[in-house]
Amino acid sequence: MRAMIVKEFRELSRDRRTLAMLIGMPLLLLVIFGYAANFRVPTVTAAAVGPGASRLAATLPSSFFDVTRIEPSGTRADAERLLKDNTVDVAIVTGRQPALALVDGSNLFASQAIVSVLNTFGDKISSQILYNPDLKTSWVMVPAIIGLILTFIGTIVTSIGLVRERETGTLEQLAVMPIRPSTVILGKISPYFLVASLDMVVITGLGMLLFSVPFNGNAFVFALGAALFLFVVLGLGVLISTISQTAGQAIQTAFMFLLPQILLSGMIFPLDAMAAGVRWIGYLLPLTYFTMISQGVMLRGASMASLWLPFLMLAVMAVVVFSGATLRFRRDLAPSRHHRHVAAEADADADAEPHAGPGPAPTTDAGRSG
């Protein structure tokens, strides 16, 4: 018994990743649930349009409404545009009795809070919820779930697929073949990209069929956002594979990437309700931006122009993550080749595809340097 316990502790002390999970995960969960697990949105952004906009804005409680736009010449159409572009959570149209508050239903918890506060105004302000009139949770969750599924395939499945090459030793063979590291990566992730895309179509279709989730926007904008997001998560998968020796390690590491995305991307807990420090972690996660795109396109019919920020963030993340993953993978596959000469007979092949794959670059400066 004692020998077994000692052996187990010795193994555990050498398994740094499990140790990190054992120590880090409780801390992470404590912080997340302490600071992020909050459904109550403390403030919302608001706009007032129409002839009485300034007067109405002054009557709104500033502790809850952060009035960012006052447009006395604005109309209902302007108010709807502000909501569609996600500029504000609520836009109140004045110049009519009662004033009409248009509420963005795609922001579920904010809209619930807004309706609750507006009810205190009695018959001075009526409200109308757009994009999710019945405030259905499924309408908000399905677009986010699509991102979660893509994250799952991109990180866990892809990293396992790549680590399997390492575990079975076939990565060693690929490294010696005349095949570029980037070709290996692209060849490995292309099937996952296609399967994930198919999954996305199926889940979106099922979501619309089973939960009547609308698709009000442009399918091309949605597909482009999904493709960018997929590149980010597939890059994460490749990156995870480069720091994992076994499938078990890859799953552990991918889980550490996945959990914060579920909890801090705004998918479950609204970002606006989180403490500032934790919210900023959410702003570093790709799922946060995909959720903005998917909810925006599907529910609000948002245009590409209004979604420029999440698109830009995903594009930057895709470049950074994929470059990092490729560089690390290249280091695994093709170490630097100093002091290496290509034999004369083989030069014809080398010339046909210069520096192809892990093959040595022809050099003429023969000689031992050490």
Place this chain on the structure above:
Amino acid sequence: MTYAVRSAVVRFGDTLALDDVTLEVEPGSVVAVVGGDGAGKTTLLRGLVGRIRLEHGEVDAPSAHQIGYLPATAGSWPALTVAQNMDFVGGVYGLSGTTLSARRDELLRRAALLDVVDRPASQLSGGMRRKLGFAMAMLHDPQLLVLDEPSTGVDPVSRIDLWRLVSEAAAAGAAVVMSTTYLDEAERAATLLALDDGRMLASGTRADVLRSFDGVVARTTSPHRRDWAWRRGREFHEYWPGEAAPRDATTLVPDLEDVVIALSLLRRHRHGLAS
């Protein structure tokens, strides 16, 4: 053209994995790299095919298109069938159509794998898997064929098959480098390189190695010095470096196994490593 790794030094952290090791192989010949576990065989072969960077030394090797490599670990993709493994490798090396199918079938026939072309590699026996790995490494008819312990864990019959394939590859003009822990296999090679703890113990033809051996090996049932003796069957062989054996000892003509073990013991004694 001679392919070679010359004066190779490789270090992994504080461990000196190769220390001034040179390996040369001519087209049409087989060089066997022999040594025990951790001797540096795999490191040397990986250096030759460009998988690791040498700290010092140089490598003369053909381009990646002209190297065939069978690593010690796998050699094939377990989820793919025999035919699919061959087709994948053929595709990477630019083979297709009838050229690929003809070359594939010929190699599989020689490796006695034609009957299992549709079987996943994971369901092959150990010997069959290594033969498949060999066929994959040979598919593009490389100038340099590097085989890392192709016969380790393989049954005696499959070992014979593998050696026939190796001999045929060399006869066809390939320069073959193979590592092995079996000294009887090394004796079949044109030249051999014996490694111990990352250092060269001996190199050259079998005759060269035996001729250059210095000292006496004696046969005994009760060795005088345990740390200079090793078991061979029911008796011990004992090495007397550069000196005469005791009068009661029965000296013998050492074979390659004796020589490699004796040189290894000598090196360890000189470095104070003997147990």
